[in-house]
Structure formats: structure tokens, C-alpha cells
Amino acid sequence: MIQVQNVNKKFEKDIVLDNISLKVDKGSIYGLLGSNGAGKTTLLKTIAGIIKQNSGAVEVERKPVFENVSLKEMLIYIPDSLFFFSQYTTNQMAKFYENMYPNWNNERFVQMQQLLDLDPGKKIHRFSKGMQRQVAFWLALCAMPDYLILDEPFDGLDPVIRKKIKSWVIQDVAEREMTVVVSSHNLSEVEDICDAVGIIHRGKLLLEKELDDLKSDIHKVQLAFKQEVSKDVFAGLNVLHQEKRGSVYVFIIRGEYDDIDQQIQQLDPVVFDILPLTLEEIFIYEMEGVGYAIENILL
Numbered sequence: 001m002i003q004v005q006n007v008n009k010k011f012e013k014d015i016v017l018d019n020i021s022l023k024v025d026k027g028s029i030y031g032l033l034g035s036n037g038a039g040k041t042t043l044l045k046t047i048a049g050i051i052k053q054n055s056g057a058v059e060v061e062r063k064p065v066f067e068n069v070s071l072k073e074m075l076i077y078i079p080d081s082l083f084f085f086s087q088y089t090t091n092q093m094a095k096f097y098e099n100m101y102p103n104w105n106n107e108r109f110v111q112m113q114q115l116l117d118l119d120p121g122k123k124i125h126r127f128s129k130g131m132q133r134q135v136a137f138w139l140a141l142c143a144m145p146d147y148l149i150l151d152e153p154f155d156g157l158d159p160v161i162r163k164k165i166k167s168w169v170i171q172d173v174a175e176r177e178m179t180v181v182v183s184s185h186n187l188s189e190v191e192d193i194c195d196a197v198g199i200i201h202r203g204k205l206l207l208e209k210e211l212d213d214l215k216s217d218i219h220k221v222q223l224a225f226k227q228e229v230s231k232d233v234f235a236g237l238n239v240l241h242q243e244k245r246g247s248v249y250v251f252i253i254r255g256e257y258d259d260i261d262q263q264i265q266q267l268d269p270v271v272f273d274i275l276p277l278t279l280e281e282i283f284i285y286e287m288e289g290v291g292y293a294i295e296n297i298l299l
């Protein structure tokens with residue numbers, strides 16, 4: 001488990017992380033979303049134990065992570081700008097990883113080579129950017145980490161490879177309870193793999209949600225009545241957003257499907273539909289609820 005508690009980080013006078021708290025359960029995938037400069041990389045590096053917060057606590061397996069050598073053997077961070085020793089081939093990097101990570105799996109290294117179709121004897125810096133990213137995943141997954149921290153990991157990967165790598169990550173989460181934190185500025189890029197998502201903006205965690213909860217407790221409702229109705233009749237509903245298109249009301253309502261259905265049936269509408277929302281719509285309305293326009297943050 002990863003626990004971040006009231007973490008603050010400043011670079012000179014700039015507050016880059018502002019009282020951030022979050023928890024990532026073992027065997028789950030947490031998506032950290034935010035625009036450029038939001039603080040994602042800083043937070044990931046703090047979780048990976050590479051930089052130290054000014055205050056607050058960052059714990060992995062209930063131990064402080066900064067400069068903790070035993071935790072580093074269990075945790076791999078793939079940065080947004082990759083680093084490999086110049087002149088090294090993947091085979092040479094694999095030897096290096098084998099010495100660093102006690103659970104290194106050489107059989108897997110050979111299997112993945114066939115699936116990725118990359119020459120392990122070629123110098124890594126001679127590969128394209130996307131191929132270098134594949135090498136980073138190849139090495140990271142063969143180290144069999146318990147924790148995988150990924151900074152904008154899918155940038156520059158073609159859709160086929162992206163799908164393949166996502167499925168490997170999900171497999172490791174399902175089969176051996178690997179825990180993953182993945183950052184992105186794009187919701188659609190990570191929504192298919194995450195169990196929970198947090199949105200960070202200007203160093204603050206604005207919103208944090210389990211995706212299953214999100215989808216089950218927010219609904220779009222279209223309604224029309226024979227006659228004008230007073231706004232008061234909707235007072236019992238937790239309305240996040242409402243608009244009127246002609247004679248049709250469109251509401252975004254938080255709550256259990258059955259409760260909403262029951263309350264609205266009592267109002268005797270002539271049109272009544274409860275519709276599902278896309279994840280992007282859910283975030284738009286949730287963010288509106290906390291006073292931010294998501295377009296300024298994620299889109």
C-alpha cells in the first residue's frame with residue numbers, strides 16, 4: 001500500500017505540492033491526472049522516494065520511502081524522460097537490473113523479447129523514442145516490482161504496443177498484486193486501466209474517486225412535465241448540474257438509481273429517462289461541483 005499524508009513540497013518559493021493526501025491499495029491502479037505543471041512528476045518522484053517532501057509523510061508498505069534501499073528493490077519508476085546509460089544494449093541493462101532487483105525474471109525477459117520484437121543486442125540509444133519506451137517497460141516488468149510508478153508512460157507508443165503493455169501491467173496487478181500509480185494529462189488514456197483516479201491542479205488534489213463508485217452513483221436525467229413545475233420539487237435530489245432545453249429538463253444527479261427513480265416517479269413526469277454518463281462527463285460535472293472547469297485542467 002502507498003500512503004501519502006499531508007505532503008507539501010516547495011521549490012524555492014513555489015508551492016508545488018500543497019497538502020496532498022492519497023492512498024493506493026495493494027493490487028490496484030491509481031491514475032493521477034492533471035495538466036502541464038500541475039505537480040504530477042513531483043508527486044510521483046516523492047512516491048518513488050527520489051525527492052523528499054518538505055513536510056508530511058510518504059509511506060510504502062507503511063515505511064517512509066525516501067532513500068529506503070529495501071523499498072527500492074520492490075519499486076520501479078519509469079520517468080517521462082527516459083534515461084539509459086549511453087552505449088548500453090538491452091542485454092547489458094538486463095544484467096544491471098538483475099543485480100539491482102532480487103526478483104528479476106530472466107525467463108520473462110526472453111519471452112517478452114519475442115513479443116516486442118526488439119533486438120536486445122542493439123544499443124538502446126539507437127532505438128526510436130517509442131522503442132526506448134518499450135525497452136523501459138520490458139526491463140521494468142522483468143524486474144517483477146511490487147510497485148510500478150509510471151510518468152506519462154504511454155506517450156509515443158503506437159496503439160498496438162500500448163494495448164499490449166497495458167494488458168501486461170493489468171496481468172501483473174491481477175496475478176501478483178502489483179500496485180501501480182500512473183500519471184497522464186489525458187483521462188481517456190488511463191480510464192480503461194485505473195481503479196481510482198485523482199485530479200491534481202496547481203499542486204492540490206482537487207478530486208479523488210474510485211471509478212466503480214463514480215459510475216454507479218451519478219446519473220443524467222431527462223424530464224418533462226405537463227405543466228411548469230416549481231424548482232422546489234427537486235429539492236430532495238442531489239443535483240450537480242441542471243439545464244432546460246425547451247420544455248425538457250436535463251439534470252445531473254448524484255444518488256442511487258432506485259432512489260432517483262422513485263422520487264421522480266412521484267412528480268408524474270411525461271418524459272423521464274435515466275441515462276448513463278461517460279467518465280469524461282462525470283468528471284466535468286464533478287469538477288463543476290468543486291468550482292473548476294475541467295476543460296482548463298485536462299482537455
Ligand SMILES: Nc1ncnc2c1ncn2[C@@H]1O[C@H](COP(=O)(O)OP(=O)(O)OP(=O)(O)O)[C@@H](O)[C@H]1O
Binds near residue numbers: 012037043185
Ligand atoms: N527541480 C525543480 N526546481 C524548480 N521547480 C521545479 C522543479 N521540478 C518541478 N518544478 C516546478 O514544479 C511545478 C510542477 O512540475 P511537475 O513536473 O511536477 O508537473 P507535471 O504535472 O508533471 O507537469 P507535466 O505534465 O508538464 O510534466 C512546475 O511549476 C515546475 O516548474
